[in-house]
Amino acid sequence: MIDELMARMPTRRYAPRLPRHAKEEFDENGFFTLKCITTDEEVEWLREVYDALFSGEGGAFIMHDVNVRVDQQRGDRVSQIIRPENTFPALEKTQFWRNSRRLAAQLLGLELKEMDGWGHMVRKAPRDTEEVPWHQDEGYWDPSFDYLGLGVWMPLDPATVESGCMSMIPGSHKGGVREHKHTNGDPAITVIVCEDVDPSQAVPRPVEIGGASFHHCRTMHWSGPNRTDHVRRAYVNEWQKVPVPLTQPHDRPWFWERMEVIKSFAPDRFKPAVAEVV
Numbered sequence: 489m490i491d492e493l494m495a496r497m498p499t500r501r502y503a504p505r506l507p508r509h510a511k512e513e514f515d516e517n518g519f520f521t522l523k524c525i526t527t528d529e530e531v532e533w534l535r536e537v538y539d540a541l542f543s544g545e546g547g548a549f550i551m552h553d554v555n556v557r558v559d560q561q562r563g564d565r566v567s568q569i570i571r572p573e574n575t576f577p578a579l580e581k582t583q584f585w586r587n588s589r590r591l592a593a594q595l596l597g598l599e600l601k602e603m604d605g606w607g608h609m610v611r612k613a614p615r616d617t618e619e620v621p622w623h624q625d626e627g628y629w630d631p632s633f634d635y636l637g638l639g640v641w642m643p644l645d646p647a648t649v650e651s652g653c654m655s656m657i658p659g660s661h662k663g664g665v666r667e668h669k670h671t672n673g674d675p676a677i678t679v680i681v682c683e684d685v686d687p688s689q690a691v692p693r694p695v696e697i698g699g700a701s702f703h704h705c706r707t708m709h710w711s712g713p714n715r716t717d718h719v720r721r722a723y724v725n726e727w728q729k730v731p732v733p734l735t736q737p738h739d740r741p742w743f744w745e746r747m748e749v750i751k752s753f754a755p756d757r758f759k760p761a762v763a764e765v766v
């Protein structure tokens with residue numbers, strides 16, 4: 489199946505540009521939405537790749553349920569695969585990968601050669617009741633480094649308020665990383681939560697299929713339950729300047745507490761890394 493999908497990879501090139509106001513808007517709000525970042529045929533093909541990976545093809549590590557302990561997974565809820573390109577390297581040859589990298593560099597004011605990146609797939613089952621709590625992506629990352637990065641979030645199904653699109657807090661990227669806590673106080677639960685947030689400031693950000701929502705790694709965001717009868721698949725490419733090691737790490741104890749517990753369940757899957765976001 490994987491080989492067959494690889495052989496059918498669409499080849500049509502597509503190179504969108506950012507509108508003139510994009511960088512200004514991104515700098516001000518911490519997010520920006522582009523209507524289209526890849527071709528329709530690549531979206532179709534990515535859906536097949538996505539479903540194959542989530543069905544277990546290729547052996548990618550699937551976190552089936554980010555809202556409960558890693559040893560008490562309940563199956564099909566909000567699930568994720570980190571770095572799917574390790575299982576399916578052709579993902580690094582897609583228009584989405586190429587375009588998201590180039591446009592991320594422009595929004596961050598970086599050279600292409602400075603960019604480091606990885607993929608992340610987040611799948612919301614139909615008729616689910618669970619949300620992804622408020623967080624800054626950098627809150628998930630190793631605090632031994634300094635970052636300048638953003639996520640490029642592309643839905644493969646309509647991302648509406650009803651299906652659980654993201655909501656963001658404008659300007660929240662301008663401060664530092666706020667305190668995050670373990671869900672239910674339990675570091676064995678994948679998602680962490682920031683309570684230092686005012687949800688009345690939130691702006692819902694629906695995105696069309698094949699469009700892209702860019703958000704800074706410090707932009708506070710949340711996504712609601714998928715109340716529709718259809719799966720809501722999103723594929724994210726995370727781009728950043730190669731992280732700079734700090735002599736004195738940031739004080740974010742939740743990261744180390746979480747790594748310790750998760751490593752004990754899956755030592756080969758959770759190397760201390762900068763690679764985990766939700």
Ligand code: NI
Pocket residue numbers: 623624625709765766
């Ligand atoms: Ni996130």
